[in-house]
Amino acid sequence: MASFQKSSSNSWFKKIAIFLSVLGPGIIAANADNDAAGIATYTISGARYGYGLLFSLFIITFVLAVTQEMGTRIGVVTGKGLGGVIRERFGLKLTMLAMFFMAIANAGVIIADMAGIAESMELFGISKYIAVPIIVFILWLLLYKGSFKRAEKIFLALSGIYIVYIVTAFYTKPDWGEALTALVKPHLQFDRQYLLTLIALIGTTVTPWGQFFIQSYVVDKGIRLKHYAYERLEIFIGAFITDFFSFFVIVTAANTLFKNNIFVDTASQAALSLTPLAGHYASILFAVGFLNAGIMGASIVTLATAYAICEAFGFESGLDRNRKEAPIFYGIIITLLIGSGLIVLIPGLPLFRIMLLSQGLNGMLLPIILIYAYKIINDKKVMGEYKNSRIANIITLTALGLLVFASILVLISSF
Amino acid sequence: MLFFSMLINAKVIDSTNHKIGILTDVIVPLNNLYPKLSAFKVKLKNKENLILAISSVESIGQGVITLNVRLPKESNYKIKSQEGFLKEHVLDRQLIDTEGIKIVRANDIAFGKIHNQMVVTSIDISASGIFRRLGLGNIPFINRQQPLLIPWTEVTLIDSPSLQLQIKNNDMFIKNLHxxxxxxxxxxxxxxxxxxxxxxxxxxxxxxxxxxxxxxxxxxxxxxxxxxxxxxxxxxxxxxxxxxxxxxxxxxxxxxxxxxxxxxxxxxxxxxxxYGEREAGGLMTTDFFIARPDWTVKKVKKELLKGKEEIKSVSYVYITDERGCYVGVLSLRELLLSKDDTKIRSIMVTNVFSIPPKASIKEIAHNLTKYNLFSIAVTNKNDKLLGVVMIDDIMRELFPEA
The missing domain is CATH 1.25.60.10 (MgtE N-terminal domain-like)
Structure with a gap:
């Protein structure tokens, strides 16, 4: 029997089986990154700057891979969510600070996704004043009645609709050589709008909530250190998929909106990018995908926020609890849903602009959360031999430095 | 009530009223019912850390600790093996509330006096504890919540190495929990x-x-x-x-x-x-008691006692012949009411009923109800007794959520 085991553990078949068993966290996080706010940000960046911001995707992929890998490693080694590790490593006051910034960043994302929902409903010809309250109510039911796990799978499947961007990108016959060169050729422009869009691109992909989400996900899945190498590969593939997809959205927007000088301010303008492929149906196609991405983003980020806060402060949490058992958990959920719904309903609010701004805010708050993760992953007491490598540290610190630098530039140029 | 949050960073004053440093941690025996505070960790002005025994403390007040010694220069307490630090090992950590049976987080720790000695009484898991730690405890508008205290006797640390000790030594833990x-x-x-x-x-x-x-x-x-x-x-x-x-x-x-x-x-x-999981063969147990027809009641009772560890249920005694074929059954009631020297052959029921291993869960349930049985024998084509399906195994399949 011993020989049997030996031969099978070396076989490719077994390696693939292990890889499939750890599959999930990276791919799901990648998908959730492409929420309504993400689509809006990519479209705006392509529409305004053509291929000008494509180079950032190349860098973002590395930063995303490194940060998600860090979160995964902390999760696998400690068996705890990021909120819990922060609380035990940094004590109450610093936890409070981390949770405060995370909550602000997340609220921004939820508002952005709620704005995406409102915009897509307007494309269907339904007023946001009717649509948003109904969607908020449905989201609450979905989360409260515990049917979320099933619904989540539907959202994920529906997000496949965005493959139309890849098809459209090819359909518009772009100059691929130029697009690929733009990926590696940095292009810098020192005006506020450009820098904000750049930060938003980073902030929509590498998110504070994503750090909490990926870590909780691997903890929940119970991935073992032994299979960590496979999980890391999965994370890297997930990071690649995220930006592979972003690339096509930007290329599509560049070849349609940018070429025709359409400055995207509304979803109906953003939907025009799909016209070459879908013609008159572009707006419907865009609206369905956008609505789905909005609902998926709003619900996942709401849930991730409630889980992280409850874990850090020790309140009962979980969708298997009822409102009496976990009042704070459900309190956070309902506050976020209703609050973001109300903000979106403010008359005359430039919703598309809000989406870009919220992602910019995420990018500016990201360094704060990354500093916590950086401190934890270099703490031998917590991580033991699984501390960060020099290269990972250099990439993280460089990304941190660039983000802080760009954020300061945006803030300065705002005055 | 005195909380740990009121002592952390409290001024430490010596017997001549000079501030020598601040309190950074408290040492207690973690395995006691109501652990007495045994020593304080004090950070001196020169950043050095001292461990001072509780005997050198004159009084403990909110925000200030008064010593009964003058300018202590070195530690006067040696930490014992089962002792731990409240801040390092308990505060902010996850604990098991063994009474409410859930995982909680220690937001604050409450002290009380038993026989005039300061002891740890409970853990505060409420939001109120968080506000108190942040120094907002006295602001009534923000902090409307009452503390939610869980007695120290009802919590167990999950993270610390002392958990092992507690589970091993503390029978209470296991007795308290089903x-x-x-x-x-x-x-x-x-x-x-x-x-x-x-x-x-x-x-x-x-x-x-x-x-x-x-x-x-x-x-x-x-x-x-x-x-x-x-x-x-x-x-x-x-x-x-x-x-x-x-x-x-x-x-x-x-x-x-x-x-x-x-x-x-x-x-x-x-x-x-x-066998399939929802078939008699998959549901049956093979740990059941078998007797022979020529045994006496006394021998059956003796054998039953001998094998009591391995046998899950003895509603019935099943009787097989030398070849292992199912020949009779005897209820426990009948066995207990019979005289010790009675032969089993004379009291067992011989028109026995059994089901094949492929019988479905529905068939089994049907037969159990029809014949009012607690368990049912499973035999193969040659009448060989393979196992017994217990009524609780069926119930678990039928009502898995219970």
Whole structure:
């Protein structure tokens, strides 16, 4: 029997089986990154700057891979969510600070996704004043009645609709050589709008909530250190998929909106990018995908926020609890849903602009959360031999430095 | 009430009223019912740390500790092995509330006086504890909540190495918790820590806990427990349950685990795995009591007592001949009411009823109800007695959520 085991553990078949068993966290996080706010940000960046911001995707992929890998490693080694590790490593006051910034960043994302929902409903010809309250109510039911796990799978499947961007990108016959060169050729422009869009691109992909989400996900899945190498590969593939997809959205927007000088301010303008492929149906196609991405983003980020806060402060949490058992958990959920719904309903609010701004805010708050993760992953007491490598540290610190630098530039140029 | 948050960073004043430093931590024996404070960790102005015994403390007040010694220069207390630091080991950590049976986080720690000595009385898990720690405890508008205190006697540390000690030494922990409750607690933990947690119990108790968990959860836990420990636990379970668990695992894994079990046990399990989970063959247990027709009542009783560890249920005594064929059955009531020298042959019921291993769950339930039985015999074509399906195994299948 011993020989049997030996031969099978070396076989490719077994390696693939292990890889499939750890599959999930990276791919799901990648998908959730492409929420309504993400689509809006990519479209705006392509529409305004053509291929000008494509180079950032190349860098973002590395930063995303490194940060998600860090979160995964902390999760696998400690068996705890990021909120819990922060609380035990940094004590109450610093936890409070981390949770405060995370909550602000997340609220921004939820508002952005709620704005995406409102915009897509307007494309269907339904007023946001009717649509948003109904969607908020449905989201609450979905989360409260515990049917979320099933619904989540539907959202994920529906997000496949965005493959139309890849098809459209090819359909518009772009100059691929130029697009690929733009990926590696940095292009810098020192005006506020450009820098904000750049930060938003980073902030929509590498998110504070994503750090909490990926870590909780691997903890929940119970991935073992032994299979960590496979999980890391999965994370890297997930990071690649995220930006592979972003690339096509930007290329599509560049070849349609940018070429025709359409400055995207509304979803109906953003939907025009799909016209070459879908013609008159572009707006419907865009609206369905956008609505789905909005609902998926709003619900996942709401849930991730409630889980992280409850874990850090020790309140009962979980969708298997009822409102009496976990009042704070459900309190956070309902506050976020209703609050973001109300903000979106403010008359005359430039919703598309809000989406870009919220992602910019995420990018500016990201360094704060990354500093916590950086401190934890270099703490031998917590991580033991699984501390960060020099290269990972250099990439993280460089990304941190660039983000802080760009954020300061945006803030300065705002005055 | 005095809370730990009021003592952390409190001024420490010596007997001549000079501030010598601040209090940074408190040392207590972690395994006591109401642990007396044994020493304070004090950070001096020159950044040096001292451990001062409680005997050198004159008074403890909110924000200020007064000593009865002058300018202490060195520690006067040696920390014992079962002692721990409240800030380092307890505060902000996760604990198990063994009464409410859930995982909580220590937001603050409350002290009280027993026999005029300062002891740890409870853990505050409320939001109110958080506000107090942030120095907002006295602002009524923000802090409307009452503290939610859990007595120290009802909490157990999960993270600390002392947990092992507590589970091993503290019978109360196990007596207080039904295996079903422990199973619920483990469902709340993540898989890795759940496995750590369960591996601290004796295999006997771990087996009981396993019985209360879903097969998928056990499957996940087994991956973390390792083959050796899994084998130890499974050995304590009945073969039919082990078969149910192993059925979901990969063939390689089953082989690895089987190698850890006794040969006769693994053979039985392999045999059971071949049957469907919702068929008599998959549901039946093979740990049941068998008697021979020529035994006396006295011998049956003696044998029953001898084998009581292994036998799960003895509603009936099943009787087989030398070839293992099912020939009769006897209720426990009949056995107890019969005289010791009576031969089994003369009191057993001989028009016996049995079902084949392929019988469906519905058929079994139907027969159990029809004949008012607590368990039912499973035989093969040649009348050989293979096992017994117990009514509780059926109920578990029919109402899995209970």
């Amino acid at each position: 295996p079903a409750d422990i199973a619920n607690l483990i469902e709340d933990l993540n898989i890795k820590r759940g496995a750590d947690f369960i591996s601290q119990f004796d295999p006997d108790i771990a087996a009981y806990i396993f019985e209360e968990m879903s097969d998928e959860r056990i499957e996940a836990l087994i991956k973390h427990l390792g083959v050796k420990k899994t084998g130890d636990i499974l050995e304590k379970m009945s073969p039919d349950q082990v078969a149910d668990i192993l059925e979901n695992l990969s063939k390689d894994k089953v082989k690895e685990i089987m190698a850890e079990l006794k040969p006769e046990e693994s053979q039985e399990i392999m045999h059971l795995i071949k």
